[in-house]
Amino acid sequence: MSGSYKELRKKAVAEEFSSPELMNMRKKLAVCFIAFIVFRVAFSVYETVYIVLKEADLSFIISNLCLTALTAFLSYAIYNGASTLTFLAALGGAYSLVTNFASETVIRYITTQSDVAFNAYMAVLAVVSLIQIVMYIYIGASKKWKQYFAACLRVNEKLAER
Secondary structure (H helix, E strand, O other), rough: HHHHHHHHHHHHHHHOOOHHHHHHHHHHHHHHHHHHHHHHHHHHHHHHHHHHOOOOHHHHHHHHHHHHHHHHHHHHHHOOOOOHHHHHHHHHHHHHHHHOOHHHHHHHHHOOOOOOHHHHHHHHHHHHHHHHHEEEEEHHOOOOHHHHHHHHHHHHHHHHHH
16 A cells, blocks of 8 residues: 555656756755755764763753754655745744853853864854754745645645545
């Protein structure tokens, strides 16, 4: 049964994304999401190593690991047409910025200490979060991507009919 679902899905995707423009958008989105998730996972590894080497509390890692997993899940859902989730993914980036930079202690440490490793860690975290915010808001709000999500909706409707 799952083989027939896979075949039906593959056929529906091939039909709805038959135009080169839509197929190109699908490929761009896949590459963009995969690259971002790889970047986010690499940052999580860097964060884990950094915290272990600093002998800090490992509980700090949990929120960013959860955001990484959530971002991967949301990216997959968005890739398959759940356009409204783009704003939830953007909110995840904003949450990451707020939880890591809203503390006076963190800001004071960045400005007063010359801990290059920590400053690099926070700079990379800020860049990852900002990329996440901008990328997902752009995908969700851009008129360019409306046709992609409309094609995904048609694929999902065909799959629901089976």
